Amino acid sequence: MLEENKFKRFIRNILAALLAYYLILSGAVKKAKKQCLEQDKVLSAFFHDPPEKLFTACILWLKKNGFVFISTEQLLDFLYQKKSLPAGAVWITFDDGWNRNLSQVIPVIKEMDVPLTFFIPTAEIEKGAFWFNQVIKHKKRLPPEFRTRPFEKLLEIKNTERLKIVQDLYPESGDSGDPMSIADIREIAALPQVTIGSHTVNHVVTVNCEPGELEQEIKNSKATLEQWLGKEIISFAYPNGDYDGREKLFLQKHGYKIAATIENNYITADTDPFFVPRNCVLDDGSFAENLCHMLGVWTPFIEKLKKFFGR
Ligand SMILES: [Zn+2]
16 A cells, blocks of 8 residues: 555656646746745745755755845844845745754754754654654554545544544654654754744644634643743744634734744735745655745646646
8 A cells, every 4th residue: 555655656756847847948937036036025945854865955956046044033023123134035944843854954954054943743742753644654543434544534623533533643662753852852953053933732733623722732832842942932833734813813822923834925024924925845756846846836837737627
């Protein structure tokens, strides 16, 4: 089954790379790059668990093409104080706190001095596993109705029900090898390039939470990170990119200043700091495809294609 999925993914990535070359050769990427390099537009890209080769290629391409990496602090000054940023500003973030980021990403940002923000789900770090990975690894232990497409189905149910279903899937040893440890997070947080933000406690889909539950997720993840790091935590990323607008009030109430979505767009001075867009880079995609993702060309193109084919 896993092999079959791997094969499908392989074919998908080849077709996607061909489409990406079409976008590059048609001039769409060049046009998007020109727009991104305009003053007061911030390019925003986020990663999860990329291999070093892909991450380095993205960073080198941005550097060579005149982009300037900015920190969350600089972005906050731009959004709140209207301080101008250099043309070609780019904000790079990482979701979840994957263990491999330590070997594949951290050495690169140290060497090239790239500011990065990592959004961390605190209970998943404490339990040593990500629920969305555990449900794929342990499909057979799930109730029968969740054994096909478990991740997608679990995104659609109430958070309390999801927590019950996934609670026994965490490793007894407390370490699946997927997330960083608390000690790792402390170590990277001490680097001058790194900012740590919250990604809720349980990597919840916030729209599936009751109001009290949602507030606890937002409040407690911040408190835990602050206790681990002895630093104020003011940034947040919506897990899975889902939100329904209730989050903003709780985020403001508990002292957050910025929240990142996964909407495909640039950041401008008019962007609401609680709905900051980010373009997603795929861990297993080709560099050509990810260049289109980073520059925000990919999603609108695919939407157009889907419309054309009536899907
Ligand atoms: Zn996440």
